[in-house]
Amino acid sequence: MKVLELLDEIEEIVDTSSGFPLTGKILVDAEEILEIVKEIRVELPDEIQQAQWIKDERQRILEEAKREYETILKDAKVQAEALIENDDITVKAKMRADEIMRVAEANVKAMKLGAFDYIDSILYNFQDKMDQLNSVYFHDMFSNLQTTFEKVNGTIADNRNEIKEMIYRAQMESND
Incomplete structure (x- = not known):
């Protein structure tokens, strides 16, 4: 299903993002994540x-x-x-x-x-x-x-x- 693929894409972004040493935090492209979230909203069921x-x-x-x-x-x-x-x-x-x-x-x-x-x-x-x-x-x-x-x-x-x-x-x- 398309939503799972989009979630996998977010997971891939998180896995491949560069991190800040000793903080456990990462740097991600907010626009890219927001675009994927918009796609997920479009794909959610009609209910x-x-x-x-x-x-x-x-x-x-x-x-x-x-x-x-x-x-x-x-x-x-x-x-x-x-x-x-x-x-x-x-x-x-x-x-x-x-x-x-x-x-x-x-x-x-x-x-x-x-x-x-x-x-x-x-x-x-x-x-x-x-x-x-x-x-x-x-x-x-x-x-x-x-x-x-x-x-x-x-x-x-x-x-x-x-x-x-x-x-x-x-x-x-x-x-x-």
């Missing part, structure tokens, strides 16, 4: 971009529900005012207005809950995908780092053994 879409969609659904609620409320008021002329009609209008309000509020509540359930399921799926990505990418990255450190330690141990062998030979030659 990350879907999070923004989910946020926007949630806001749109809530605004639409609010507009519908306000429209229903205005219609109820208009109908109620038109029926005020007669007491019997006024009582029925108030009952109808209350019923419309209850229905509107129930519809708004149902739409909100539906939107929240929908967003929650999308976020749950997104969270699952992020967990999967974490287990795949970070496991590989740390495995590669561990292998690199093991190789470096092996090389250092070999070099130390060579030096000890040279010291031993030098001591043997000076004893002769």
